[in-house]
Amino acid sequence: MIEITNFIEKNRETFLGQLIEFLKFPSVSSRSEHKQDVRNCGEWLVQHIKSIGGENAYLFETEGHPVVYADFIRYPSAPTVLVYGHYDVQPVEPLELWNSDPFEPIIRNNKIFARGASDDKGQLFIHLKAFESILKTNETFPINIKFLFEGEEEAGSNHLDSFIEKNRELLSCDTVVISDTEWFDFGLPSICYALRGIAFVEIKVKGPNRDLHSGSYGGAVDNPAEVLANLISRLKDRYGRVTVPGFYDNVLELTVEEKEEFARLPFNEKLYRESLGIKQTYGENGFTVLERTWARPTLEVNGIYGGYTGEGAKTIIPSEATAKISMRLVPNQKAQEITQLFVEYIREIAPPTVSIEVFPMHGGNPVITPIDTVWMRKAKEALRNSFGVEPVFIREGGSIPICETFQRVLGASPVLIGFGLPTDNIHSPNENFSLENFFGGIKAIANYYMLLKDK
Amino acid sequence: MIEITNFIEKNRETFLGQLIEFLKFPSVSSRSEHKQDVRNCGEWLVQHIKSIGGENAYLFETEGHPVVYADFIRYPSAPTVLVYGHYDVQPVEPLELWNSDPFEPIIRNNKIFARGASDDKGQLFIHLKAFESILKTNETFPINIKFLFEGEEEAGSNHLDSFIEKNRELLSCDTVVISDTEWFDFGLPSICYALRGIAFVEIKVKGPNRDLHSGSYGGAVDNPAEVLANLISRLKDRYGRVTVPGFYDNVLELTVEEKEEFARLPFNEKLYRESLGIKQTYGENGFTVLERTWARPTLEVNGIYGGYTGEGAKTIIPSEATAKISMRLVPNQKAQEITQLFVEYIREIAPPTVSIEVFPMHGGNPVITPIDTVWMRKAKEALRNSFGVEPVFIREGGSIPICETFQRVLGASPVLIGFGLPTDNIHSPNENFSLENFFGGIKAIANYYMLLKDK
Numbered sequence: 075m076i077e078i079t080n081f082i083e084k085n086r087e088t089f090l091g092q093l094i095e096f097l098k099f100p101s102v103s104s105r106s107e108h109k110q111d112v113r114n115c116g117e118w119l120v121q122h123i124k125s126i127g128g129e130n131a132y133l134f135e136t137e138g139h140p141v142v143y144a145d146f147i148r149y150p151s152a153p154t155v156l157v158y159g160h161y162d163v164q165p166v167e168p169l170e171l172w173n174s175d176p177f178e179p180i181i182r183n184n185k186i187f188a189r190g191a192s193d194d195k196g197q198l199f200i201h202l203k204a205f206e207s208i209l210k211t212n213e214t215f216p217i218n219i220k221f222l223f224e225g226e227e228e229a230g231s232n233h234l235d236s237f238i239e240k241n242r243e244l245l246s247c248d249t250v251v252i253s254d255t256e257w258f259d260f261g262l263p264s265i266c267y268a269l270r271g272i273a274f275v276e277i278k279v280k281g282p283n284r285d286l287h288s289g290s291y292g293g294a295v296d297n298p299a300e301v302l303a304n305l306i307s308r309l310k311d312r313y314g315r316v317t318v319p320g321f322y323d324n325v326l327e328l329t330v331e332e333k334e335e336f337a338r339l340p341f342n343e344k345l346y347r348e349s350l351g352i353k354q355t356y357g358e359n360g361f362t363v364l365e366r367t368w369a370r371p372t373l374e375v376n377g378i379y380g381g382y383t384g385e386g387a388k389t390i391i392p393s394e395a396t397a398k399i400s401m402r403l404v405p406n407q408k409a410q411e412i413t414q415l416f417v418e419y420i421r422e423i424a425p426p427t428v429s430i431e432v433f434p435m436h437g438g439n440p441v442i443t444p445i446d447t448v449w450m451r452k453a454k455e456a457l458r459n460s461f462g463v464e465p466v467f468i469r470e471g472g473s474i475p476i477c478e479t480f481q482r483v484l485g486a487s488p489v490l491i492g493f494g495l496p497t498d499n500i501h502s503p504n505e506n507f508s509l510e511n512f513f514g515g516i517k518a519i520a521n522y523y524m525l526l527k528d529k
Numbered sequence: 530m531i532e533i534t535n536f537i538e539k540n541r542e543t544f545l546g547q548l549i550e551f552l553k554f555p556s557v558s559s560r561s562e563h564k565q566d567v568r569n570c571g572e573w574l575v576q577h578i579k580s581i582g583g584e585n586a587y588l589f590e591t592e593g594h595p596v597v598y599a600d601f602i603r604y605p606s607a608p609t610v611l612v613y614g615h616y617d618v619q620p621v622e623p624l625e626l627w628n629s630d631p632f633e634p635i636i637r638n639n640k641i642f643a644r645g646a647s648d649d650k651g652q653l654f655i656h657l658k659a660f661e662s663i664l665k666t667n668e669t670f671p672i673n674i675k676f677l678f679e680g681e682e683e684a685g686s687n688h689l690d691s692f693i694e695k696n697r698e699l700l701s702c703d704t705v706v707i708s709d710t711e712w713f714d715f716g717l718p719s720i721c722y723a724l725r726g727i728a729f730v731e732i733k734v735k736g737p738n739r740d741l742h743s744g745s746y747g748g749a750v751d752n753p754a755e756v757l758a759n760l761i762s763r764l765k766d767r768y769g770r771v772t773v774p775g776f777y778d779n780v781l782e783l784t785v786e787e788k789e790e791f792a793r794l795p796f797n798e799k800l801y802r803e804s805l806g807i808k809q810t811y812g813e814n815g816f817t818v819l820e821r822t823w824a825r826p827t828l829e830v831n832g833i834y835g836g837y838t839g840e841g842a843k844t845i846i847p848s849e850a851t852a853k854i855s856m857r858l859v860p861n862q863k864a865q866e867i868t869q870l871f872v873e874y875i876r877e878i879a880p881p882t883v884s885i886e887v888f889p890m891h892g893g894n895p896v897i898t899p900i901d902t903v904w905m906r907k908a909k910e911a912l913r914n915s916f917g918v919e920p921v922f923i924r925e926g927g928s929i930p931i932c933e934t935f936q937r938v939l940g941a942s943p944v945l946i947g948f949g950l951p952t953d954n955i956h957s958p959n960e961n962f963s964l965e966n967f968f969g970g971i972k973a974i975a976n977y978y979m980l981l982k983d984k
Contacts, residue, residue: 104841283806289927351738377836386559472744
């Protein structure tokens with residue numbers, strides 16, 4: 075391992091320069107104007123994998139953004155690891171809150187700032203650099219490895235399910251390794267064993283056929299923005315509990331052991347509040363913050379708009395109003411069922427004065443994996459070796475919907491060894507990634523691959 | 530009068546060409562980027578008034594957009610009429626719904642399409658063309674006339690009150706004539722005797738100090754867009770009645786005569802619904818549509834926005850959310866008092882999880898004027914002469930806040946002889962003005978000035 079570690083140390087500048095190149099692609103998958111940028115980024119990735127010794131590296135077409143695949147397979151008897159990551163990124167708005175251009179990476183305070191730095195380009199890149207470091211310092215690679223990098227995770231992974239189903243053989247593996255999660259705290263390496271799912275919908279309320287003068291028509295015509303506000307106000311009760319009938323029916327309750335484990339983690343609610351600039355936390359009664367964000371489902375308005383939103387005043391009754399709403403799901407809720415319950419509830423409470431449409435945008439089921447497997451134990455060992463700290467098992471509130479597909483289609487449970495930190499500002503302005511975790515991550519992952527050889 | 534009418538007929542093309550020139554200025558007063566356009570439009574107006582014989586024509590500076598003033602005064606014994614209008618216009622968004630450029634006027638089906646065509650440049654211009662037509666066909670002008678044209682009516686007339694107060698002497702008059710209202714129906718000339726007032730506010734709800742990943746934080750942090758929706762849902766009850774305490778305290782109830790008069794007007798609710806594309810009307814119980822829009826106060830959300838409003842999905846808890854809200858007021862509500870009640874109510878129902886600010890944007894008091902004056906009778910006569918139909922007295926739901934200032938400061942009640950039609954789409958895309966009403970209006974106003982000579 076010492077040779078590998080030395081190689082990584084010697085190549086810090088090179089690795090960083092390559093990461094910067096990778097981060098410069100504005101691969102925003104949810105925006106049609108960035109379609110070509112996503113493809114360019116995928117093509118760059120294929121070339122890069124080839125240049126470091128990856129084999130069978132291709133851009134696979136899908137009906138959406140392309141998938142990057144590559145592998146390195148020598149020993150039929152060795153375990154096969156599928157590494158999943160995504161090279162697309164979230165939109166950057168509100169742009170004015172960034173301190174530097176989101177696609178011109180810069181380094182400050184030993185962190186690299188750019189959209190995608192942590193989620194997920196930086197973390198994906200850890201695996202490529204670990205792969206390269208082993209390959210350049212050893213006779214060969216210790217295990218069989220397959221890389222699967224997606225280009226539309228941030229847009230809902232709409233075509234990856236069918237890609238995996240169509241390519242079962244190509245993707246067959248013993249386990250899936252993913253670095254797209256974060257540590258519970260600074261200096262506390264964490265392995266995530268459960269993720270929430272998601273059901274994302276858009277509601278559009280349509281009223282009059284045009285914006286109306288609110289003086290001439292105010293009092294005679296129902297207002298779509300007000301109807302939308304009323305609908306939203308009926309989605310949760312005053313204690314933060316979602317009021318969609320049947321929403322909680324299949325929720326898997328936390329075990330006593332899990333609750334105890336969560337309570338032992340160094341969670342400081344005062345610091346949490348301060349870091350977010352909020353006066354108090356808020357959510358479903360009877361649960362702690364960690365329980366609520368990790369193991370309880372929720373519903374959030376992600377965006378709302380209607381009528382005049384510019385400077386100054388414009389006195390209209392808007393013709394329509396729209397909200398983007400996502401529900402985070404926990405085992406054993408199913409995205410499709412919950413979306414259906416949501417649509418039915420809206421239909422039930424919709425007033426007759428307007429027309430209302432609900433558009434399901436995307437969904438992903440929650441996932442939970444056993445922690446007593448060899449893959450999990452070796453992951454813990456590799457993290458301990460690299461960072462010198464005993465890692466913890468945690469859950470995460472976010473969603474990587476594809477995990478459930480890996481379980482279902484490939485029969486391989488994902489190992490979520492993330493290297494993000496709570497200060498990474500993922501999905502927010504000024505996203506960044508700690509260089510300590512980037513280089514420590516490369517060492518840990520290289521060590522993990524070496525350890526899996528002797529599984 | 531026949532000579533004047535002939536002059537108007539002969540000059541149709543010339544007048545129309547001048548109106549087009551006037552409409553081309555994008556004098557959007559509520560947008561700072563159009564500041565210079567508003568001024569250019571005002572300067573053009575001053576030059577135009579001079580060119581047709583107006584005297585003492587000036588651009589008066591205010592702390593906002595400039596005021597255009599001009600007069601023509603010969604006979605101390607004749608009545609003095611102050612003509613008020615506004616040369617600024619509403620914003621044009623949503624631009625994609627316009628069939629032609631809002632600032633490139635075009636004529637289709639005997640209507641002129643442009644922002645401001647009806648509200649209020651076209652109607653203001655009627656007075657100038659009537660003035661010109663009399664002056665060019667008579668020895669002199671029959672009455673004393675003063676023109677006062679404002680450049681920020683659509684932004685709340687913030688500086689006109691103080692302008693009028695500072696220039697009482699200059700503006701002193703026997704009556705104020707305003708053409709900024711519309712007819713009740715096609716072919717039914719209407720004089721408006723009451724207008725609603727307005728209180729416009731903006732509410733901003735601030736939550737976490739940045740947009741948060743709704744997976745990582747959903748369930749732990751209150752959502753400003755949801756708080757805003759909850760607040761809005763508590764501003765009206767399910768019957769459309771405003772729930773701000775004290776809101777209805779000073780409302781002047783309609784008389785039996787007024788209710789009967791309204792009921793006699795040719796209002797067809799089916800056509801009304803069809804023209805708006807709505808399935809049913811909606812508003813305060815126990816009142817007709819006309820009663821609700823003309824003589825009952827209301828509250829409308831004019832715009833709402835927060836979080837991600839772009840294409841596709843972005844899974845965030847927004848850092849803040851904003852709504853623009855206006856209340857239409859009736860005699861004897863006062864804008865300042867109602868704004869205060871609103872602010873107090875929001876403060877009372879605001880949850881402790883977020884911070885909420887209410888910004889009063891502008892306000893104007895409602896107005897009601899007696900209909901049995903010589904100014905009203907002569908106006909009715911002039912309309913009958915020009916259009917050959919018996920005019921009706923109506924109210925209007927919109928606001929011209931300055932009317933109340935004229936009453937209070939100059940002691941002159943406004944005569945609201947408007948020439949708009951219900952299909953003019955004011956404040957909406959594809960605003961237009963009927964050329965029949967434009968030219969008929971010039972004749973009616975010229976006749977009115979002539980009739981006032983013998984008051």
